[in-house]
Amino acid sequence: MSMFNVLDISASGMHAQTVRLNTIASNIANADSISSNAEDTYRSKQPVFQTILDNSRGEPRGGVRVKEIVESQAPLQMEFNPNHPMANGDGYIFRPNVNAVEEMANMMSASRTYETNIEVLNTSKQLLLKTIQLGK
Amino acid sequence: MAESIFGIHESALKIRTQRGEVLANNLANADTPNFKAQDIDFRKALQAAQGDSDDLKMSGMAKTNSRHLDGGGFSSTSSFLMYRQPTQPSLDGNTVETHVEKAKFMENGLQHTATLEFINGKITGLRGAIRGE
Numbered sequence: 136m137s138m139f140n141v142l143d144i145s146a147s148g149m150h151a152q153t154v155r156l157n158t159i160a161s162n163i164a165n166a167d168s169i170s171s172n173a174e175d176t177y178r179s180k181q182p183v184f185q186t187i188l189d190n191s192r193g194e195p196r197g198g199v200r201v202k203e204i205v206e207s208q209a210p211l212q213m214e215f216n217p218n219h220p221m222a223n224g225d226g227y228i229f230r231p232n233v234n235a236v237e238e239m240a241n242m243m244s245a246s247r248t249y250e251t252n253i254e255v256l257n258t259s260k261q262l263l264l265k266t267i268q269l270g271k
Numbered sequence: 272m273a274e275s276i277f278g279i280h281e282s283a284l285k286i287r288t289q290r291g292e293v294l295a296n297n298l299a300n301a302d303t304p305n306f307k308a309q310d311i312d313f314r315k316a317l318q319a320a321q322g323d324s325d326d327l328k329m330s331g332m333a334k335t336n337s338r339h340l341d342g343g344g345f346s347s348t349s350s351f352l353m354y355r356q357p358t359q360p361s362l363d364g365n366t367v368e369t370h371v372e373k374a375k376f377m378e379n380g381l382q383h384t385a386t387l388e389f390i391n392g393k394i395t396g397l398r399g400a401i402r403g404e
Contacts, residue, residue, distance in 0.1 A: 141292045148299030155302075184303040186296075197296040199303055248301050251369060255295045258380045262291070265387050266284075270394040 138266075141259045147187065147198030148252040154201045155182050155245045159238050166233040171223045177231040179207035179238075207232050276397070280389045282320035286313060287383040289348045294376040297355075297367050305364035308355040308372065316351040 158180045170176040185202035209232040217226030290311045300306040357366040 138288065141288075141295045144292060144295045144299050148295075148301075151299075151302075184300070186300050186303055186306055197300070199299045244302070248298075248369075251298050251301070251373065254373075255298055255376060258376070259291060259295065262380060262383050262387070265384065269387065269390060270398075 139263065142256060142263075144198045145252045145256040145259065147200060149249055149256075151182070151184055151199045151201055152245045152249040152252065154204075156242065156249075158182055158204060159242045159245065162231075162233045162238050163235065165231055166235055166238075168231055169219070169221050170229045171221045173211055173229055176211050176229040177233070178211075179209070179231065179233045180204050181207060209234075277390055277393055279317070279321065280386050280393075282317060283386050284383070284390065286311065286316045286320065286348055287379060287386055290379050291376070291383065293352065294372055294379060297372045298369065298376065301365070301367045301369050301372075303365060303367075306367060307365075308357070308367045309352050310355055310375065311348050312351045312353055316348045319351070 162179050165177040168177045182204050183202045184199050187198040187200055189197070211232050212230040214228050214230060215226055216222055216228050219228045221228050290313060293309050293311055297308045297310075355366060355371070357368060358371075359368065360366060
């Protein structure tokens, strides 16, 4: 168990939130990616987090990592628009199942958690510096 | 030797460091499904450290000679880990309440600083005594 373990934990939290912000950016950027069939349509991507456990020693160390990135199973939006260049034989176009409001709320939550991890990192750094300078 | 100089503060500093890690872990896992927030029972952990019970044995350096000094090292406080009771449980089974954890982390940080101050004061006093100031 290292004295600097706490820095790894906060760094893992920041990394996980960065992945989350990346998927949100991808979702919002693709919110209007129209397709002519359901298979090729962009689906909203969401990361799933998982705790890193150190079972071998039973120590309270940890951190977080991205277990997987799943695609939302929400229904796609079909729109009847025969004049659209991407329309299929029946005159339908497919819009991604990205909910812009949900993504924005998600983004705020991710940035807040990122900030929390930075605060923890800063506090821990100051405490470690004080410990290193003991007796000076 | 060193243990008798710093008294209770040496054990306290170790437990504070580990509690800081546990709380940092809670905050890092604020969005992990089914994660259960934990905390260390500081009073019990410190009592055990003072009583040198089996729960908190020093896992320090290996001794190959009877005249080697005790390495100290980090002791394990994992037996004092407890799960936090959430006031507002969330749908995904996560029991981390960021505001509670932040407050606890800040509290632990201040107490950590206080412990460091006590140790620093002890060192300053000893140095003064050695130099005859």
